[in-house]
Amino acid sequence: MEKFNTDGVVIKTSVTGESDLIVFVLTRNRGIIRAFAKGARGTKNKLHGGSSVFAYCDFSFSEKNGVYHVTEAVVKDLFFELRSDLAKMSLAQYFCEVLLKSLQEGEVEPEYLLLMLRALYNMSKNKKPVLQIKAVFELRVSSLLGYAPPIHACAQCGAFRTDRMFFNCLTGDVFCENCGNPNELPVVAFSVIAAMRHIVFSEFDQVFAFQLNPELLAPLTRLTERYLQNCLQQRLHLLDFFWAAMN
Numbered sequence: 001m002e003k004f005n006t007d008g009v010v011i012k013t014s015v016t017g018e019s020d021l022i023v024f025v026l027t028r029n030r031g032i033i034r035a036f037a038k039g040a041r042g043t044k045n046k047l048h049g050g051s052s053v054f055a056y057c058d059f060s061f062s063e064k065n066g067v068y069h070v071t072e073a074v075v076k077d078l079f080f081e082l083r084s085d086l087a088k089m090s091l092a093q094y095f096c097e098v099l100l101k102s103l104q105e106g107e108v109e110p111e112y113l114l115l116m117l118r119a120l121y122n123m124s125k126n127k128k129p130v131l132q133i134k135a136v137f138e139l140r141v142s143s144l145l146g147y148a149p150p151i152h153a154c155a156q157c158g159a160f161r162t163d164r165m166f167f168n169c170l171t172g173d174v175f176c177e178n179c180g181n182p183n184e185l186p187v188v189a190f191s192v193i194a195a196m197r198h199i200v201f202s203e204f205d206q207v208f209a210f211q212l213n214p215e216l217l218a219p220l221t222r223l224t225e226r227y228l229q230n231c232l233q234q235r236l237h238l239l240d241f242f243w244a245a246m247n
């Protein structure tokens with residue numbers, strides 16, 4: 001039997017047995033771990049608080065023959081404020097679903113956990129607009145998955161900037177005013193492309209730190225949403241709840 005400790009955030013739970021849960025924990029260095037939390041549905045059980053979705057904990061796990069158990073969960077943050085806002089709640093659940101669908105077993109890039117934690121924190125504490133958090137998460141995850149869009153310059157002529165530009169949500173290519181075809185691709189303000197460049201190319205610590213005209217946040221995240229959807233090759237239905245709650 002192996003025992004180890006890691007921090008992580010619960011991204012899914014399912015009920016098993018009379019009082020147990022199966023928790024899916026996005027960990028820092030071991031990807032997503034699926035583990036039994038014995039007795040965790042009991043409100044007095046020591047694993048109860050740390051076995052809820054979005055709980056960020058210091059976990060202790062034991063593993064035997066590929067089966068994991070949570071032996072301890074010391075709660076660091078529950079992001080409780082999310083639960084009173086339907087749009088934020090739907091968005092956080094969508095983030096969980098994206099990670100569950102896209103991460104391979106054994107995927108160990110720590111930035112997934114850091115990105116998720118920063119997104120949950122910024123949402124629960126109102127640090128950034130919700131649409132901005134969504135755009136950052138979607139585009140940065142696309143990049144982590146190996147689909148960083150080639151948006152440094154116009155794919156045809158190499159121009160860095162024109163006032164209006166075009167973004168291809170299928171390929172991730174960007175085109176300048178002269179090369180893009182408005183009948184084929186959505187036209188976007190240059191500042192939207194600049195924001196996308198920031199998300200893709202900045203150091204992680206800076207990834208949420210950009211300013212964009214609030215009216216352009218929805219166009220930005222419509223693009224990042226479609227781009228991630230194409231990377232994952234599926235549309236996640238939680239998006240419908242999110243957009244309904246936003247309207």
Ligand SMILES: [Zn+2]
Pocket residue numbers: 154155156157158159175176177178179180
């Ligand atoms: Zn061009």
